[in-house]
Amino acid sequence: MTSADESPVRVGLFGLLGSGNVGNDGSLEAVLGYLRAEHPDAVVDALCGGPEEVTAGYGIPATRLHWYRGEYRTASRAGAIAAKGLGKLVDVVRTAAWARRHDVVIVPGTGVLETTLPLRPWGFPYSLFLLCATGRLFGTRVALVSVGAAAIGNRPTRALTRWSARLAAYRSYRDAMSRDAMRAMGVDTARDEVYTDLVFALPTPPTNEPPGPPGVVCVGVMDFHGSNDERARAEEIHRRYLDGTTRFVRALVEDGRPVRLLTGDELDRPVAEAILDAVDSPLVTAAETASLADLMKEMATADSVVATRYHNLVCALKVGTPTLALSYSAKSDTLMAEMGLGAYCHPARAVDTARLLEQFRELERRSAEVRRTLSERNLVVARRVQHQFAALTAALFPAADHARAHARQETP
The missing domain is CATH 3.40.50.2000 (Glycogen Phosphorylase B;)
Known part of the structure; x- marks a missing residue:
């Protein structure tokens, strides 16, 4: 007082x-x-x-x-x-x-x-x-x-x-x-x-809403063009990121997995729309997320999360959902290592769909163990x-x- x-x-x-x-x-x-x-x-x-x-x-x-x-x-x-x-x-x-x-x-x-x-x-x-x-x-x-x-x-x-x-x-x-x-x-x-x-x-928002369909994967996308020192290659970097992420989403859909696209900035919406148009499947939808609370609600009911933006990763880790980082900087790698998931980082600049799917499937195989680890690290x-x-x-x-x-x- x-x-x-x-x-x-x-x-x-x-x-x-x-x-x-x-x-x-x-x-x-x-x-x-x-x-x-x-x-x-x-x-x-x-x-x-x-x-x-x-x-x-x-x-x-x-x-x-x-x-x-x-x-x-x-x-x-x-x-x-x-x-x-x-x-x-x-x-x-x-x-x-x-x-x-x-x-x-x-x-x-x-x-x-x-x-x-x-x-x-x-x-x-x-x-x-x-x-x-x-x-x-x-x-x-x-x-x-x-x-x-x-x-x-x-x-x-x-x-x-x-x-x-x-x-x-x-x-x-x-x-x-x-x-x-x-x-x-x-x-x-x-x-x-x-x-x-x-x-x-x-605070972690309560998840009072009914759960979505089983097997949902949240994919957090980003209007990624590289770092400040990569301006000369910005469009090339963006194209490779978008193409690689789109191929990954398409592979999930071919496996019958529902995919929920998430953003973290208004600039990311065209990326989500481009993936929706390219994959063209009812299994792929885009969420309207105006806050981190909205992001956490989406991620809490998903089986797993694959995300690029740093604070998308923070939200997924905070709610304890198994997470794979499409990493665009060392800060993402550092965060994932701190939370016990250092093995589940993939470079956003060079998305290799086959390798990304391999990491994703390993993450899902270890889902129960990962959730226990995240519960401990969050404390x-x-x-x-x-x-x-x-x-x-x-x-x-x-x-x-x-x-x-x-x-x-x-x-x-």
Whole structure:
């Protein structure tokens, strides 16, 4: 509780939130749940990609991350280029003013320190740098909480990312690989801790709906074009991924298996539609999933899951369904190994249908064993995420932490 002579803590949430990616929004939901449970008097708002969606979905005020509304559209005309350049200057003032109004700003999870997907340096890396720099300037504590990181080849992006991490008041990572990557980029990580992905803090939704047909396989698809360093091969990579995934789905259908296509971002819908058109079977359907809770409900009633997007994997593992990763980055391999399924990763860049089917059938043969393993590992990661929130309170809300400790001591 906040005493009468104290002002409530002003907390900002920052990131590409409300922009159509359910994994990003799941991380936001997890942190909001923590704040409402542990710091109910905090005044919370967001600076984010989709402010209308965040306000409607989570009930907090939100401001648009970029002044220029065409930020993520390619600028080819002189007017658009000039407007985008002006927007970068305006965003310096907007970000500084927003950061200054807060005591704490939390960047909730996601891969904010990586470029495993195509990313321009003057997009989100620049925005994150502005936040961390102005936070340091005005004494606002910026926390990068259970974030993902990876080695970055592009020099401007690497520099912006490195300085963002250095200027943040608090850093923690969702896996050891992320901390190692930041150390390799010249960030002092001696005091940084590794916990787990924030999405593991979300409640597992009850499955009250009747189960679907037996043998359902959920296949999570992605608009995958390779990493930031593979732009020259983007279309080739995408074509190979789509062709390989389509052949896999067709093979499942030939075995009589119902297939449920899942997405994790609005960008993924054309991929699901392309597979539906190519396979053209009543056994293949696409789910409407607007949240991670929707994804988990679909996955909980399936026999198994084959997925590409990182947070699709997190959801499948969290509900304990045997899972195979079509892995597009080391973070997926790391997550699968942590959950005891390191043998069930397949490269998204080079889908070999015969080998993928072999791995899939082995996974299904070991289904009972895999479910027991996931049940045990989920208990471990649940404890880790609670440790993350306790550490966050100690680092960013020391007065509240002290008050709670004192209250516990006073309780008879």
